[in-house]
Amino acid sequence: MNLLISIKNINQMLATVTFDEQREKDIQKICNGILTMCVQSTGDYGMGGECPFCRKDCSWDASLDEIEHEPDCIFLIAKDLSTGLL
Numbered sequence: 001m002n003l004l005i006s007i008k009n010i011n012q013m014l015a016t017v018t019f020d021e022q023r024e025k026d027i028q029k030i031c032n033g034i035l036t037m038c039v040q041s042t043g044d045y046g047m048g049g050e051c052p053f054c055r056k057d058c059s060w061d062a063s064l065d066e067i068e069h070e071p072d073c074i075f076l077i078a079k080d081l082s083t084g085l086l
Contacts, residue, residue, distance in 0.1 A: 054072070
């Protein structure tokens with residue numbers, strides 16, 4: 001009986017690890033998609049661009065990595081999560 005319970009526990013742990021690995025891959029895929037986004041053109045004659053997530057104004061030819069974002073911007077969250085240290 002104890003052997004059966006132990007094997008059942010091991011199988012559950014392996015299933016959890018496999019699920020966590022797939023979840024990590026999915027998170028990394030989402031982060032990579034966000035991090036490859038470009039500045040959104042606003043059509044303004046001023047700066048002409050903005051972050052598509054936090055709407056922070058920037059130059060139309062800037063990269064999202066170069067601009068200052070709002071503290072809770074999705075781009076910054078994705079950048080932080082993309083380290084793979086979840």
